[in-house]
Amino acid sequence: MNIGEVSERTGLPAKTIRYYEDIGLVTPQRAANSYREFRESDVHKLAFLGNARGLGFSIEDCRALLTLWEDRSRASGDVRQIAKDHLVEIESKIAGLQAMRATLSDLVSACAGDDRPDCPILKGLAG
Amino acid sequence: MNIGEVSERTGLPAKTIRYYEDIGLVTPQRAANSYREFRESDVHKLAFLGNARGLGFSIEDCRALLTLWEDRSRASGDVRQIAKDHLVEIESKIAGLQAMRATLSDLVSACAGDDRPDCPILKGLAG
DNA sequence: CTTGACCTTCCCGTGACTGGAACCTCTATG
DNA sequence: CATAGAGGTTCCAGTCACGGGAAGGTCAAG
Incomplete structure (x- = not known):
């Protein structure tokens, strides 16, 4: 093929x-x-x-998983560990993004978004 | 300094x-x-x-925001648009990660994770 | 005078591809 | 048989936002 x-x-x-x-x-x-x-x-x-x-x-995780997949005598615990570690990573990414979203949506809703220069978003970013 | x-x-x-x-x-x-x-x-x-x-x-967003920040006559609507677009991106990333988490946590909880080779995670990944 | 902290530039590496150039091979059609 | 077009090949460069490390200049303290 x-x-x-x-x-x-x-x-x-x-x-x-x-x-x-x-x-x-x-x-x-x-x-x-x-x-x-x-x-x-x-x-x-x-x-x-x-x-x-x-x-x-990740590619390296994939490589490991593929090796385990091909290994008929693998222990499922090894696979599970990789997956669990990855799950933790995903969860921390989600948490980080949710924190960003919270701050950012606060700023966005505080901003009138019209022709005037006053902007709470920029104020927020400035500190 | x-x-x-x-x-x-x-x-x-x-x-x-x-x-x-x-x-x-x-x-x-x-x-x-x-x-x-x-x-x-x-x-x-x-x-x-x-x-x-x-x-x-992103860096390019930052560049634009910085320019707006320095522009005393900016329209806050321009800032708001950049922020809103970014918010949408963040939300779609969160959604993607949540979908991953859902699938992955299903697989992890279906897997005994012991010394035996039977592994629902690998089965799930195989299709 | 020397030590060590700080500064400089420069170049390579990261992850996981993607785009593009230059070229080769196969198949269908005139 | 010539050719066009679709599909294959290799190789090189670029992406994003830096980080590591080498090789060397500069400064303040002892």
Whole structure:
């Protein structure tokens, strides 16, 4: 299977798939014309990667998860730990963004937003 | 005032302050020894930048906000628009992260996390 | 005079791609 | 058979907002 079809089937841009090969996440075979030749197992890996990235796992997390996925004798505790750590990160990002939203929406609602120069937002940002 | 003191007073790393000079956000004077010489107005600008960045505004947003801040005849509506757009972005980031959290926490709680290889997290990621 | 803190510039690296140039290969059509 | 166009290849540069570290100049204290 060529990269275009894989791209369609996984939803990943061809550029991304090439990048994943570059960094060793997938290793498709090569045809005589130097085209990449993807097997079903490559497509599954790439779909897995797409899902993991979609959940915000870093590439290195993905690499670890992929290794565990391929390891039939893995301990599910290892997977769970990675996921839990990531969950904590996500939660702290959410908290940070919510704090931003709170401050910012206060400022926005305090600002008349008309032609006059008086602006509580700028005042807020100034300190 | 030297960069070290400015760094302490604004909470911005010296590296960041130099970077902000590089991209034209501040333009401190120079002393004979080639050291940067910051005036109070530079410190205020940098504090403003620190606050705006802390609320997640991009550098280009900060540049625009700074220009408006310095423009005594600005319309507060311009400021408000930038802030509102940014608020929308923040909210969509929060929504994205919350969706990740929902899926991920479902997976984590479905996973026993012991020594056995059976793992709903990997199953979920596989499709 | 030396030590050590502070300052300078310069260049490379980050994460996870994305865009683009220059070029090769396959397939369908005139 | 020539050609056009779609798809493939490699490689290099850029993104964003800095951070690390090298190599060297400057200043105040002892």
